[in-house]
Amino acid sequence: MADQAHTIHPVPEAFATGAHVDAARYAEMYQASIDDPDGFWGEQGKRLDWIKPYTKVQNTTFEFGKVDIRWYEDGVLNVAANCIDRHLATRAEQTAIIFEPDNPEDPAQHITYRELHEKVCRFANVLLAQGVMRGDRVVIYMPMIPEAAYAMLACARIGAIHSVVFAGFSPDALANRINDCGAKVVITADTAPRGGRKTALKSNADAALLHCSDKVRCLVVKHTGDQTTWIEGRDVDVKAQMASVAPDCPARPMNAEDPLFILYTSGSTGRPKGVVHSSGGYLVFAAMTHQYTFDYHDGDVFWCSADVGWVTGHSYIVYGPLANGATTLMFEGVPTYPDAGRFWAICDKHKVNQFYTAPTAIRALMGQGPEWVDKYDLSTLKLLGTVGEPINPEAWVWYDEHVGRGRCPIVDTWWQTETGGHMITPLPGAIPTKPGSATKPFFGVQPVILDPTDGHELTETATEGVLAIKDSWPGQMRTVWGDHERFQKTYFEQYKGYYFSGDGCRRDADGDYWITGRVDDVINVSGHRMGTAEVESALVAHAKVAEAAVVGYPHPVKGQGIYAYVTLMNGIDPSDSLKSELEGWVRTEIGPIAKPDLIQWAPGLPKTRSGKIMRRILRKIAENDYGALGDTSTLADPSVVDELIENRMNRG
Numbered sequence: 119m120a121d122q123a124h125t126i127h128p129v130p131e132a133f134a135t136g137a138h139v140d141a142a143r144y145a146e147m148y149q150a151s152i153d154d155p156d157g158f159w160g161e162q163g164k165r166l167d168w169i170k171p172y173t174k175v176q177n178t179t180f181e182f183g184k185v186d187i188r189w190y191e192d193g194v195l196n197v198a199a200n201c202i203d204r205h206l207a208t209r210a211e212q213t214a215i216i217f218e219p220d221n222p223e224d225p226a227q228h229i230t231y232r233e234l235h236e237k238v239c240r241f242a243n244v245l246l247a248q249g250v251m252r253g254d255r256v257v258i259y260m261p262m263i264p265e266a267a268y269a270m271l272a273c274a275r276i277g278a279i280h281s282v283v284f285a286g287f288s289p290d291a292l293a294n295r296i297n298d299c300g301a302k303v304v305i306t307a308d309t310a311p312r313g314g315r316k317t318a319l320k321s322n323a324d325a326a327l328l329h330c331s332d333k334v335r336c337l338v339v340k341h342t343g344d345q346t347t348w349i350e351g352r353d354v355d356v357k358a359q360m361a362s363v364a365p366d367c368p369a370r371p372m373n374a375e376d377p378l379f380i381l382y383t384s385g386s387t388g389r390p391k392g393v394v395h396s397s398g399g400y401l402v403f404a405a406m407t408h409q410y411t412f413d414y415h416d417g418d419v420f421w422c423s424a425d426v427g428w429v430t431g432h433s434y435i436v437y438g439p440l441a442n443g444a445t446t447l448m449f450e451g452v453p454t455y456p457d458a459g460r461f462w463a464i465c466d467k468h469k470v471n472q473f474y475t476a477p478t479a480i481r482a483l484m485g486q487g488p489e490w491v492d493k494y495d496l497s498t499l500k501l502l503g504t505v506g507e508p509i510n511p512e513a514w515v516w517y518d519e520h521v522g523r524g525r526c527p528i529v530d531t532w533w534q535t536e537t538g539g540h541m542i543t544p545l546p547g548a549i550p551t552k553p554g555s556a557t558k559p560f561f562g563v564q565p566v567i568l569d570p571t572d573g574h575e576l577t578e579t580a581t582e583g584v585l586a587i588k589d590s591w592p593g594q595m596r597t598v599w600g601d602h603e604r605f606q607k608t609y610f611e612q613y614k615g616y617y618f619s620g621d622g623c624r625r626d627a628d629g630d631y632w633i634t635g636r637v638d639d640v641i642n643v644s645g646h647r648m649g650t651a652e653v654e655s656a657l658v659a660h661a662k663v664a665e666a667a668v669v670g671y672p673h674p675v676k677g678q679g680i681y682a683y684v685t686l687m688n689g690i691d692p693s694d695s696l697k698s699e700l701e702g703w704v705r706t707e708i709g710p711i712a713k714p715d716l717i718q719w720a721p722g723l724p725k726t727r728s729g730k731i732m733r734r735i736l737r738k739i740a741e742n743d744y745g746a747l748g749d750t751s752t753l754a755d756p757s758v759v760d761e762l763i764e765n766r767m768n769r770g
């Protein structure tokens with residue numbers, strides 16, 4: 119497989135000719151973005167409509183203790199007006215959103231920019247009627263339906279800050295987020311069909327709201343029409359209200375630095391943190407990366423298969439595409455329903471031009487055999503993209519051959535919730551690709567590789583270490599909601615003067631970057647970030663569990679699986695039924711994505727004398743790699759390791 123990774127795929131000539139950016143232009147623009155960031159980003163900021171133009175461009179410092187990130191700080195704009203209103207003069211009748219429902223028998227919807235404008239204005243008026251004001255927080259807990267985008271844009275229109283919570287999260291996880299950001303309103307739907315099954319979103323919201331202030335209102339989109347409980351005075355029927363409010367709502371002038379949204383993401387310690395993104399810088403960066411990375415041209419149909427509950431859905435289903443006046447596709451369902459050809463059936467049906475998905479989906483579909491993709495007409499596809507985790511060369515090559523039919527450049531985009539948009543990615547008309555490499559930095563991004571032991575910058579071209587970024591870019595997160603201290607500590611303390619990504623990275627002799635995965639206690643399950651600490655604290659919250667340690671291990675489809683070592687309370691006997699009970703427990707505490715793939719009973723955990731769990735050893739055991747356990751002499755009781763290995767081997 120190593121040779122696959124070493125194969126260089128040149129830029130297809132025809133592609134380079136028509137692309138926004140070819141190799142020469144990339145080199146020239148990249149250099150300009152580093153030599154004169156104010157000039158470069160000052161120019162790029164003009165891709166938006168400003169109510170009051172900015173006079174300052176960059177004002178940022180990464181100095182620990184004083185970290186402060188501002189872009190376009192005296193500019194005034196409205197994000198929703200940039201994503202909708204300004205397109206009305208030229209493309210009112212163009213489709214803004216294509217909605218493909220879970221059930222392929224149900225009709226797709228095509229929502230034009232004119233219709234989007236009216237829906238968003240009405241939705242905004244419903245929020246205003248509920249007393250939502252500028253700066254208030256609104257939690258959105260929704261299926262992948264157009265109303266989720268209306269809700270986000272309605273918040274942006276009136277200056278409320280949205281926080282989308284992935285619909286797969288449990289009531290407890292939802293309640294924690296509502297409380298952390300002090301939301302005034304939660305927007306949800308009755309039920310959410312996915313893969314032919316339904317999630318009871320409204321009843322999850324009901325359960326969450328039991329743990330929240332009784333002032334929080336619940337706005338319900340009646341999507342399926344399924345029966346739900348209804349609390350008079352608290353619950354609001356969004357569609358009914360939308361029909362009765364005015365069809366127009368002025369877009370509120372907002373400062374470039376006013377928060378647009380909060381998105382919770384897992385870290386290595388503590389509870390998920392609320393990543394805060396700005397209005398101006400974020401939108402410039404989302405729009406620009408959408409245009410250049412995907413080489414988006416007017417009239418193209420763009421499909422990002424992520425969920426709006428993740429940052430990928432924010433930047434590349436909603437904000438980036440709509441800021442560019444694009445046609446963006448929203449899919450309610452899953453890749454394997456009603457069969458493993460669904461993605462390709464949708465590409466064929468809606469004549470998709472750019473398709474963006476996660477390696478885990480590619481691996482899962484690859485496992486179903488090529489016949490599911492080969493039978494569809496995919497001739498409209500021009501470009502493919504991946505995001506979320508390193509892509510293994512086998513999956514890359516399969517994607518290239520069976521989906522791209524050898525014609526489409528593949529952009530492997532490395533970025534994070536924190537970065538707002540693409541950071542390291544090939545530009546398809548400019549940069550040759552290698553299976554598994556995210557290749558080169560986007561404009562204005564200065565990646566550096568640091569020595570993890572002393573933090574010094576490794577300047578040789580071919581090198582390996584941890585990935586950090588040297589200077590700010592407009593899409594960078596501004597703070598952790600309510601905890602600027604935590605923001606500084608998480609990203610700027612360990613390696614002074616840099617933004618630390620938490621990822622390991624190798625740079626090859628051509629200067630191409632290869633992300634090697636997280637170097638902290640974050641695991642990446644199917645492209646979703648999960649803090650080991652979160653799963654551990656859910657496990658130890660169970661009455662029968664004394665201690666738990668969670669690590670990632672290689673999983674053929676998910677990339678990484680969740681491996682939990684569990685020590686039971688005295689007198690509790692291990693059993694298969696207790697395993698299922700614990701799995702179910704974690705599902706309810708956090709959500710299905712956090713359910714351990716493997717639980718191993720551990721009579722004891724390997725700890726240092728100061729009581730720190732040695733995860734390095736647990737990782738090796740989970741990987742079935744007993745030869746290289748490293749130094750175990752600092753363990754308080756080295757014999758627990760032998761016991762764990764024995765148990766692991768016995769289960770095969």
Ligand code: 6R9
Nearest residue numbers: 505506507508530531532533534535633636
């Ligand atoms: C956008 C998104 C971020 C983490 C990141 C890294 C991993 C994302 C990747 C990738 C290798 C890529 N990651 N894209 N690793 N190659 N192309 O996924 O945001 O959910 O915050 O995850 O995902 O480990 O640090 P987020």
